Amino acid sequence: MIPMEHYLIVSSIMFFVGVYGFITRKNLLAVLISIELILNSVEINFSVFNRYLYPEHMEGMFFSLFGIAISAAETAVAIAIIINVYRLANNIDVRHIDKLKH
């Protein structure tokens, strides 16, 4: 049987790699990809805790399901904003977006 800790180590590595990308990247879409990694690792954690510690319940699985749906909604709005920013400022580099309106 695979130890539960190994799942948790994989997901924590994924989480902090996402944090690293969030700090270092300057392209808005790359920042969004880092956020997806972070959300994904949290969903792995929910389902692992559910399966190993409380296998007779389904709460962790439902949290993961709702988390997936919420991250889909978040991505749709974020990408709409990014496309609008590109249309206004002609690039999506976080250093160049320092005005709210031209």
Next chain:
Amino acid sequence: MGEIANMIVFYCMAAVIVISSILAVTSRRMLRAATFLLIVLICTAGLYLLLNYHFLAVVQLSVYAGGILILFIFAILLTSAKGDRTESQDTKRMVSGGLALVAGIGITVWATLKHKFLYGDNLTILGDQEINMKEIGNAMIGTGKYEYLLSFEALSVLLLTCAIGAILIARKR
């Protein structure tokens, strides 16, 4: 025998997840970063299958790998010219990000390994039985304890709002 096969599959997928997530945040070409994100998401669906959450694996594949990735690829193609690379990262941010990475992984892995999780060899981890689809459906639209009709409906309103909002923000004026 199946136990060993499970372990081999798990460690292969763990290695692929770690490597591809590092490449996804360091790759300078955005399309490659999106492709590595796709690999991470598919391997995550594989982890859900190993945990016997078949429905969750299917949702992960269809919503994340199918829907969100298409949005990402469209956005990347709309906002970058051909052969466009993002600019190189400055060392100061890389140092601070690397410190956050190492410190965060160190603290969480230490805490995880130090804590003793109490779980027995329960059958649902070892065996092949998945959660009954009927059970999932009943829990999702029930109103009792451990049932989720309210959050399900709130989520549907949220998705509708997001669709309207996205169209409103991104349309041409």
